[in-house]
Amino acid sequence: MISPIVTVPASGAQDTASLVEALEGGAVLLFPDLDFPFSPFEERFVERPFADGKAKNVNIRGEAAELKGAAGTPEEQEALRQLLIRYRRFAQGLIDRHLPAYTGKVTLAGTSYRPFDVDQRKLSWRRDDTRLHVDAFPSNPIGQKRILRIFRNINPSGQPRLWRVGEDFGAMAEKFLPRLPGYSPLSASLLAALRITKAKRSEYDHLMLHLHDALKQDMGYQGSAPQADVRFEPGQTWVTFSDLVMHGAMGGRYMLEQTAYLPVAAQVRPETSPHAILAQKLGRPLRQA
Template sequence: MHPPIVEFPVSSWLASVEAALREQALETIESGGVLYFPRLGFELREEELRFLAPTWSDGKSKNIYLRGKERNLRGFAGSEDDALALAALIERYAAEARHLLNELLPAYKASLESSNTSFRPVEAAGRAQSWRHDDSRLHTDAFPSKPTHGRRILRVFCNLNPEGRPRQWRVGEPFPDMARRFLPRLPRYRPWLATAMHKLGITKRRRSEYDHIMLHLHDAQKADADYQKNAPQMAMPFPAGSTWICFSDQVLHAAMGGQYLLEQTLLLPVAALRDPGRSPLGVLEKMLGRALV
């Protein structure tokens, strides 16, 4: 089965993990699989249950989130006290997710950089969006304004739904198959345009050719209706009270439905991988025969 969705019998964020499970986790995630923890939920405190409502969203941003190192709450509509209480909940999730990753994937520990942590109280299905922002279409993640220069995007998701509704995902074909299909159709990288976009503040740093390709692969997958319908894929409902982890720049995924999700994003340098050749950067450089960063 691709992608491998491998179950792990870990039911506490603070669990210690045996060497054999660590090895399995590293192999699964680097090969483009999903680490799935069917019995690892995130406990809300009694006074936090009120945050399970879509009305806390400011309606402009898809998610409520703590941004990178700044840790200020964005996308939230409510009082200052409520903002502090919700930020504390999100921060607790960030700490627990990081703890689990350090235990499960100790090889990455020194190199992992925590980024945004989000709370997603709005129903994922049927949000009116442009095709490019429509995450119910299969895609690999790429950041338009924050070029990663090859760094991996690692994400920890936890379904908090109080009514027992699953987070409905579709997962697609292996990254190399997708890349082979779309690479010939992508527009050419223009270094002067990358420089101009950085100077104008459109991107936080200059887009490398790698970032250019990853963004256009994201768009090409989403824009192709035939690919969305007919490409190899499988449905995966992640139940309420479950957690899953993957490199979302590598795993083709689509969120078809579900409500109340916590998500932690982390960045990892390619050099920290056991096998950089399996990363999107390694795969694309091999296919194109040149350095992309």
Template sequence: MSSFESTRKVFSSLESFDATAWDGPFTSEDRERAVDGLESGRVLYFKNLPFSLEAQEKIFLSTTWSDQEAKNISFDPTEGRLRGARIEGADGDKLVGMMSRYASGARQFLHSLLPPYASTLRLARTSFRPHEVEGRPVQSYRKDDTRLHVDAFPSRPNRGARILRVFTNIHPAGKARVWQIGEPFEAYASRFLPTVSRPLPGLAQIESILGITKGVRTPYDHIMLHLHDRTKGDANYQREAPRQEVAFAAGSTWVVFTDQVLHAAISGQFVLEQTFELPVAAQCRAERSPLRVLERLTGRALAA
């Protein structure tokens, strides 16, 4: 029997909603279903929720503005800095304006949809993904997002906080963004956790002092980063693991905990994305978080 046989059964990865406006309105049933869906490891899908570009912003629907090295153009609101772009002056201001407008809309959207999270959601980076995913060369397997993976930040330890992301497909010609979504987190973690050794004593402190990481990496961060790398580097897993393929239509928006949901971007171009961080304590069912699952599997505290 295949080692994947137990998770080969059909699983539902999407929770669909009919909203057409970023501020809803959302019913109490919508909100409960959204929170439960996210915390259960599903993707919230809003097929008819576009982000409309202003006339002056449509010039950015091109790969011309990318520095051709980074896969994304990103904006960090805490630094006020644009990365991955080859742009300056008035055009740079317009691009930042577009991304900031998306960030504001995404935050308003989540505050309305997910009231239990609203007071503790922290706005992180905004990204614009102008490149076609399919066929794009990558420097290493670790950076190949066409392989199934969960998100973990090598240089930015999050100490157990959740990674909540909002995506919107803004492709002008109607091309879908195609993802593959993998098996439930606990089954996946149980498979790879035995291959992850404990971190070397003192290494996390040294990396922080040297500026390799922005803060001290916890045992949780160490495990998540190794799970990310082990998964992407395992050719058999990438070939044989159970998955569901989903096409996110142009003009649609989806929301997902990318630290919990195994995902791979297979094809598509022109997507906006907003990252938020959420404390585990803000969850309605904290025991479903990767931190609590990994603590239960390892039998020890991981975010101290």
């Protein structure tokens, strides 16, 4: 089964429980008409990239919301920082209204401005996000948490954000788990001691990182795996658990993105988490850090 796209109109009564069920089951929630206007001054941020080009995106993190990777005058950089702060509030508001089961349980992480065209970046295979993958962070183990992401296409000229989505996580895991190297607590401890990772990787972190890499390296799978193309038009917002949904970003420029973490224990159905699916496929509990 390929990950479904569930459209959620802003108007009308909504069954928020069914949205959570769909999201936890591997869907992408599409909000076609949520309002997020730009001021006349902010419109310059979609006329040319206000980025220094040293990283994949411009972002803010933490309470201080320090801006990193931006270009422009001090006034312009502060305006971009405030735009990202406003998008962070927008993302929290979306969660509170449409996914209230997660209110007070999610932690908002980085907020990013992504002005570059996906297809034009010259990246290594590991960083090539056009290839189908599930998200895993090499230096930032997340343990018993989920990765929830809120995206918005802010392209001013009608260009869609092009994605492809793949088969369900369990079917993919059955194919790739036998190929993955075993987990070494000693190696995880050493990486943390050397500060290569911010914390000690659990077996879950280890498996997800190797799944991410194995998927991107396997060009046969990339070409033949069940998948579907998806277009996200300007003004549309979409939400998914990017650690569960196989996805690749194929094209488009100018996007905003918010990453959030949700504890597995805070899910309505924790048994749908990739943590639980991997344990079920292995026939045993995953080892903790």
